[in-house]
Amino acid sequence: MTDSKKLASRYGLSFRRESCLAARSSPRACSRCAEACPARALSVSERGVDLAHGCLGCGCCVAACPSGALSAQGYRIPDRLLEGNHALTVECWKVPPPLLAEGAHAVPCLGGLTAADLLELVLAAGEGRSLVLMDRGGCASCRAGGQAQPPVATQLEFVRHALTQLGWPQQGLPALRCVPLPSPILPVEIPTPAEREAMGRRAFFRFLAGKAAEAATLEPPPCGSVRHGARHGEQPFPERIRLLAALEKLAALRSIPLPDGLFPAVSVSGNCQNHGVCAGVCPTGALTGYKETEGAGVRFEPWLCVGCGLCARSCPEGALDLSPVDGLGPSARIRLTRFPWRECPSCQTRFPSRDEGICPGCKRSRSLFDDLFGGKNHP
Ligand code: SF4
Ligand code: SF4
Structure with a gap:
């Protein structure tokens, strides 16, 4: 049984408690959503996540959440976008529909795209088409952007790194492209789902009347599951499963095994006394205890590890370390320790x-x- 709630936001943000690492373990395990929120509107406690006033609807918390505990409306990519051989272009909801690039799809904010979303888009596009995230000059001035890096930068960096490791051609890597519109065209805030719908109609009629066309001739300013189906299934970490599945499909396309180092890895020293504290505190189940005929110990699954470091901080012997382990593919399941x-x-x-x-x-x-x-x- 799932324990989901809508957070009090005009933007349709939902929270699923059973997937939240802070609620499963402790706020020491994770507070990435609160750290990623540009409006500082989220707080994390043992109960999970609470939202104060000021949500911008950017979805940066959703993209930062390693476990899929948060979800937002507006990120489902329609099937028609996946057809054809033109570049797959994604823009943000601030761009009036008539001014979207040809064939482009709009999501509330590029910063709300998760790594799994981007990888699934790359998969859908295949090697022959590129994935373009279009900044229409609004990111730098947007309250959700306006930081040293655009909000989608972290996810994009991970995806580009993973694809490079998978031997994806450099020219086919997803990229952020800046093609600015005249700034007065873009609304100051990200529209809510209802505003977006209304904005689409208004902008469309304005466009027909020639006003948008006129505005588009202004000098542009300088500029610095594809969620198919439910994002949340019954499993506690749907986002990790989507991420791993997309990576595995991409690796299969290249006929190579998943490379090491795409996820954090835990190593253990000889100081381990098999207390099992690490498996007890691990909020994702990346570390679990096992018992076999020959012995017992702790097992590790890299794809579930979110690198929170709680295991290393909690081990009374200081026996754990978060560091890459050679030969440990993301979907491996290895015995870290075995005691007879x-x-x-x-x-x-x-x-x-x-x-x-x-x-x-x-x-x-x-x-x-x-x-x-x-x-x-x-x-
Ligand atoms: S980022 Fe996700 S898992 Fe971490 S505290 Fe926020 S909702 Fe929970
Ligand atoms: S294995 Fe350690 S670092 Fe990885 S998720 Fe579990 S507690 Fe966090």
């Missing part, structure tokens, strides 16, 4: 341990006994 089974000479229970000796339960009892009675005559 031992029998405790004191209570005869079986437990996994590197060394001979008593089990952790007996160790705790003995140390409690020592603390209480200060002696070594253990029962």
Whole structure:
């Protein structure tokens, strides 16, 4: 059963608690949405995410969320866009429909496109067509943009890096292109879904009357699942699944395995004492405990790791490190540790341990006994 709620925003922002890493674990695990919000309208707590006034509707929080806990309206790309052999162009809702580039589709803000969205668009386009994200000169002055980098830059950088690793031709990499419109044409704020609809009609009739055509001749200013179907299925991390699926399809197209290093990786040193704290705190399940006939330990799945570092910070032995591990493809599932089974000479229970000796339960009892009675005559 899912626990979703609409956040109080005119822009149709939804939150799915069971996917939120802060709500599953602790705000120490993740607060990327709050950090990405240009209006500082989001706050993160153990309950999940709350939205104050001031949401701009940019979807930057959605793009930053590593687990798909947030979603926004307006990002579904229609099938007609995926047909043909022209460049796939995506623009933002501020651009009046008649002024969109030929065949382009508009989403509320380019900053709301996730890495999975971009990869799925690249997949849909294939190697013969390029994916162009069009900045019509509004990003620099927009409250959602206006930063050192346009809001889509982080996702675009990851996607370009992943595609380069996959041997994608450089000229076919998705790119941000600036083709400015005269600034008075663009509204100051991102339209809400209802405003966008109205704006489309008004702008269309204005366009027919020749006013938009006239405005378009002004001197432009200088400028610095494709969500098919539901974005949220029943699994807790739909966004990770979309991302991995898109990467796997792209790798299959090139007939190569998924390269290492696309996701963070955890390594473990010999200091590990198999407490299992890391698996207990990991909010995504990238680290999980396992038991087999030969031994037990902790297993790691890179594609689920979001690099929050909570495991490394929580390990009492300081045994974990977040660093790339050679030969560890994103869809691998590896045993990070394996401790053979031992029998405790004191209570005869079986437990996994590197060394001979008593089990952790007996160790705790003995140390409690020592603390209480200060002696070594253990029962
Ligand atoms: S970015 Fe996503 S997972 Fe992280 S706190 Fe925000 S909603 Fe939760
Ligand atoms: S493995 Fe560690 S860094 Fe990766 S998601 Fe889990 S707790 Fe975070």
